[in-house]
Amino acid sequence: MWVLAFVCTSGLCAAAPKPGAKPDRKGEIAQLAIVLDGGDDEAAAKAAATLGESADPAAHEALLDGLAFGLRAPVATEALTALAKHPAPPDVSSLKRYSTHHNPTVRSSALTALSLYPDPVAHAAVVQGLHDPAGVVRGAAANAAAKAHVREAIEPLFALLARGEESAARALAAMADADLVRKLGDQLGKVPDASLALCLGLVLRRPDFGPDAERVEVVRAIGKITDQAAVNALTDYLDATPKNPPRQSRAEAEKMVEARLGGGAK
Amino acid sequence: MKPRRHLVLVLVLASLLASCGGPVFHLTSPDNDQTALTAALSRRQLPEQPAPLNTARTPRVFVLAAGGGGGKAKQLIAYDLQRGAILWKQDADVQSRIWVGGNFIVELEGKQLVARDQQTGAVKWQTDVPGEFIGATADGERAYVAYKANASTWWLAGYDGASGKQLWKADADGVLGAPMAHGGIVYAPYNQQWLSLIDGATGKIAARIRGIDEGISMLRVTSRVAYYGSKQGVFRLDAKSASGKRADSSYVQLVVPPQLDKTTYGRDTYDPIQNAYTAADRSRILYAAPAEGMQLDAYAVHYFRFVFGFDHSGTLVWAYSNPRVELVASEDTGAAIVAISQTGDLVALDPANGAVRLDQNILTGAGAGLVLGATFDADGWSPPAQGEKTETVAALVSIARDHDARFDRVKELAVQALAKLPGGEVTQELLGVLADKRAPQHLKDVVVDLLVARKDPASLSVLTAQLAAHDDFLLQTEPLALGPVAKAIAGLGGAKLDPAALSAALVALQSHLDAPTTQVADLVFVIDAMAAIGGGKERPALGSHLLLYHADDDLGSDPAWDKAIVLALENHGGPGERELLRQVAADPRTKPSLVAIIRDALAND
Numbered sequence: 001m002w003v004l005a006f007v008c009t010s011g012l013c014a015a016a017p018k019p020g021a022k023p024d025r026k027g028e029i030a031q032l033a034i035v036l037d038g039g040d041d042e043a044a045a046k047a048a049a050t051l052g053e054s055a056d057p058a059a060h061e062a063l064l065d066g067l068a069f070g071l072r073a074p075v076a077t078e079a080l081t082a083l084a085k086h087p088a089p090p091d092v093s094s095l096k097r098y099s100t101h102h103n104p105t106v107r108s109s110a111l112t113a114l115s116l117y118p119d120p121v122a123h124a125a126v127v128q129g130l131h132d133p134a135g136v137v138r139g140a141a142a143n144a145a146a147k148a149h150v151r152e153a154i155e156p157l158f159a160l161l162a163r164g165e166e167s168a169a170r171a172l173a174a175m176a177d178a179d180l181v182r183k184l185g186d187q188l189g190k191v192p193d194a195s196l197a198l199c200l201g202l203v204l205r206r207p208d209f210g211p212d213a214e215r216v217e218v219v220r221a222i223g224k225i226t227d228q229a230a231v232n233a234l235t236d237y238l239d240a241t242p243k244n245p246p247r248q249s250r251a252e253a254e255k256m257v258e259a260r261l262g263g264g265a266k
Numbered sequence: 267m268k269p270r271r272h273l274v275l276v277l278v279l280a281s282l283l284a285s286c287g288g289p290v291f292h293l294t295s296p297d298n299d300q301t302a303l304t305a306a307l308s309r310r311q312l313p314e315q316p317a318p319l320n321t322a323r324t325p326r327v328f329v330l331a332a333g334g335g336g337g338k339a340k341q342l343i344a345y346d347l348q349r350g351a352i353l354w355k356q357d358a359d360v361q362s363r364i365w366v367g368g369n370f371i372v373e374l375e376g377k378q379l380v381a382r383d384q385q386t387g388a389v390k391w392q393t394d395v396p397g398e399f400i401g402a403t404a405d406g407e408r409a410y411v412a413y414k415a416n417a418s419t420w421w422l423a424g425y426d427g428a429s430g431k432q433l434w435k436a437d438a439d440g441v442l443g444a445p446m447a448h449g450g451i452v453y454a455p456y457n458q459q460w461l462s463l464i465d466g467a468t469g470k471i472a473a474r475i476r477g478i479d480e481g482i483s484m485l486r487v488t489s490r491v492a493y494y495g496s497k498q499g500v501f502r503l504d505a506k507s508a509s510g511k512r513a514d515s516s517y518v519q520l521v522v523p524p525q526l527d528k529t530t531y532g533r534d535t536y537d538p539i540q541n542a543y544t545a546a547d548r549s550r551i552l553y554a555a556p557a558e559g560m561q562l563d564a565y566a567v568h569y570f571r572f573v574f575g576f577d578h579s580g581t582l583v584w585a586y587s588n589p590r591v592e593l594v595a596s597e598d599t600g601a602a603i604v605a606i607s608q609t610g611d612l613v614a615l616d617p618a619n620g621a622v623r624l625d626q627n628i629l630t631g632a633g634a635g636l637v638l639g640a641t642f643d644a645d646g647w648s649p650p651a652q653g654e655k656t657e658t659v660a661a662l663v664s665i666a667r668d669h670d671a672r673f674d675r676v677k678e679l680a681v682q683a684l685a686k687l688p689g690g691e692v693t694q695e696l697l698g699v700l701a702d703k704r705a706p707q708h709l710k711d712v713v714v715d716l717l718v719a720r721k722d723p724a725s726l727s728v729l730t731a732q733l734a735a736h737d738d739f740l741l742q743t744e745p746l747a748l749g750p751v752a753k754a755i756a757g758l759g760g761a762k763l764d765p766a767a768l769s770a771a772l773v774a775l776q777s778h779l780d781a782p783t784t785q786v787a788d789l790v791f792v793i794d795a796m797a798a799i800g801g802g803k804e805r806p807a808l809g810s811h812l813l814l815y816h817a818d819d820d821l822g823s824d825p826a827w828d829k830a831i832v833l834a835l836e837n838h839g840g841p842g843e844r845e846l847l848r849q850v851a852a853d854p855r856t857k858p859s860l861v862a863i864i865r866d867a868l869a870n871d
Contacts, residue, residue, distance in 0.1 A: 037855075039854045069813055069853075070815065070816055070817060071817075072817045072818065072819070072855060097780075097810065101814065102782055102815070102818070103818075104782075131739055132782065133738075134782075137782075156740055160740070
């Protein structure tokens with residue numbers, strides 16, 4: 001019913017259906033497809049969103065068709081997001097095509113969408129996005145890499161971390177396991193202290209990261225960072241974790257903070 | 267006054283002038299008398315074969331070098347080219363170039379003309395120049411000096427080479443240029459238009475040439491041939507010179523590229539500055555006449571650090587680039603192009619192909635400073651050829667990549683010559699110029715035009731390799747000359763291309779077509795290139811590209827992009843592509859400018 005309502009408010013409905021009448025889903029989708037390909041960007045974007053909400057394969061096809069014939073940037077952004085709501089393998093080539101669009105917002109949307117596809121082509125596109133000249137696109141690619149746990153992205157993410165990119169720190173933190181934490185610790189002196197502290201701090205705060213022995217390693221790695229950001233990361237960890245039950249990682253973090261701050265007990 | 271009475275008066279005046287001992291050089295001497303000229307020329311004592319002038323007939327170079335530091339005086343150095351050894355060196359405050367005689371040399375030190383023994387460098391004699399020095403010269407027996415006595419009188423004087431005794435002197439009522447001696451005859455330029463041939467033993471005029479359609483301001487003498495002329499062209503001095511005209515003389519105007527401007531056929535005899543070694547000695551046309559006439563098979567141009575060889579049509583066929591420092595003096599001996607650099611490196615080049623037959627430093631251990639200039643006495647000499655390689659490509663590349671801004675125009679010449687050579691290696695070098703951040707933009711523009719005009723199928727893989735670089739934040743790379751490279755590839759449209767190279771090129775081009783940051787200015791060339799060489803394989807990619815951006819506010823509204831993509835699909839596509847264009851034109855979102863171009867393109871469908 002809401003699809004129909006949208007179409008009607010968009011002026012695309014010749015006559016309102018009779019109350020209680022069974023909605024003509026195919027007709028609605030066809031109408032939305034027409035709007036999607038129309039000249040009104042706002043209506044087309046809404047049509048894309050509406051199509052994305054539908055689980056009907058025809059809606060998905062309509063989105064793919066619209067993307068194939070070429071959508072204007074604001075519409076494409078919505079359509080890419082909508083497409084990924086019901087991921088299907090054929091989507092990848094369409095998303096990849098838009099992942100190198102001239103418009104950075106479109107690229108970002110495509111990369112975000114690609115994170116939902118466990119496909120080597122999708123992963124390769126995400127990795128390529130990390131090389132993008134536009135920071136916003138690199139950020140989207142980093143988020144996508146983290147979300148999809150793209151292992152091939154780790155090396156370029158380290159390279160971005162070395163350039164102080166916060167999105168890379170966040171992505172690596174999200175992807176980190178014990179082995180990756182060790183590699184991150186080895187980056188001391190090779191990447192900006194603040195970025196490394198942020199990254200390790202975020203690892204520490206991940207509820208799924210553990211056991212505590214591994215968190216201790218993270219705390220110790222942070223402890224080697226002289227930048228104030230290290231203290232901030234440890235303080236954030238202390239703030240985010242209860243004193244009880246006692247954790248060695250918390251205790252070590254507390255000691256380090258006290259030592260750095262000159263004895264002020266937390 | 268009646269004509270007969272006028273004639274009589276002229277004759278009387280002429281007679282009076284002659285009887286009262288007027289100047290030797292004056293306007294009314296007989297000109298262009300072929301009999302007199304032939305006789306004068308036949309009196310020259312010239313070697314049967316080209317040979318050095320010195321009595322020993324040993325090839326030599328006489329070098330003037332700055333002191334070796336610590337305020338030392340200049341040094342005169344005589345070098346035996348045959349043996350490859352210094353004959354002698356002497357401290358001397360030489361103010362002029364060096365002129366070579368039989369067993370002596372002469373040069374100017376202060377106001378003194380100084381003759382030195384050619385075997386030892388010791389001073390043989392010296393004499394005052396009693397006026398403003400105009401020039402000097404020497405032959406086997408004598409030295410000659412031209413000087414200006416006062417505002418209206420010039421003198422040419424002959425001196426015995428052994429003793430320095432003045433043998434004669436002849437005055438002139440007009441400007442004398444620097445003379446040149448040649449086997450007992452002295453050539454004395456006069457008033458920019460005449461060349462007098464003086465008997466070196468007596469000072470008497472033996473003949474006189476008047477240039478009718480070209481002035482005479484340049485003189486050059488080798489052991490057997492004398493040349494005269496101006497910046498415009500060069501005459502060989504022979505019996506035909508009596509005509510005074512270019513058309514009836516042994517005369518040539520050599521083609522010199524405009525980039526090598528200010529080069530001359532020889533020194534300007536009226537420029538007193540050129541009595542010393544100057545920059546004029548570093549931009550010289552080098553030539554050697556055949557047995558008769560002036561039909562040259564080849565010639566060269568010395569231009570500061572560079573020497574370029576040309577064939578008879580003026581096509582550049584070889585090049586030599588001297589490392590780092592300029593060549594300060596050069597000579598065509600007829601058998602080799604010889605030159606010496608500021609640092610004393612002596613080079614000898616094969617005149618036919620520029621191969622380096624000799625490259626050695628003659629000042630090693632001499633304790634001398636920079637070479638200021640040199641005079642070669644080496645006519646007919648060449649080091650033996652030993653199958654040396656020609657390094658023209660390397661030389662041209664070296665010139666093109668040179669960062670000395672003084673030679674920007676020479677670099678153009680180098681890249682133009684390079685572009686005429688086939689092969690991927692040359693294309694690679696041209697691309698190197700484009701990638702050089704210090705290369706002047708104008709040179710890059712020239713290279714782009716040359717790459718486009720080159721149409722060398724063998725270069726496709728090199729051009730494709732150039733497309734490997736993309737705008738990449740992590741790798742810190744960006745495309746290098748993407749538009750020009752694509753343009754050059756487009757120039758290969760219609761050529762027979764290696765299929766593998768073609769496929770690789772299309773892949774590379776498509777990577778830029780799809781790249782997010784390819785600028786429109788480059789994109790249109792990428793599209794053109796894909797259409798030009800694709801042979802249909804490019805259609806899907808171009809069609810997809812059109813669809814992706816047909817409604818885009820930036821690309822879709824760009825007239826250059828509109829035109830490029832529509833023409834690529836319309837001209838190189840089939841029915842499917844035309845149908846695609848029709849659909850795009852019918853799409854209400856398509857930008858109006860794009861619709862208009864599509865409709866124009868499909869107007870005849």
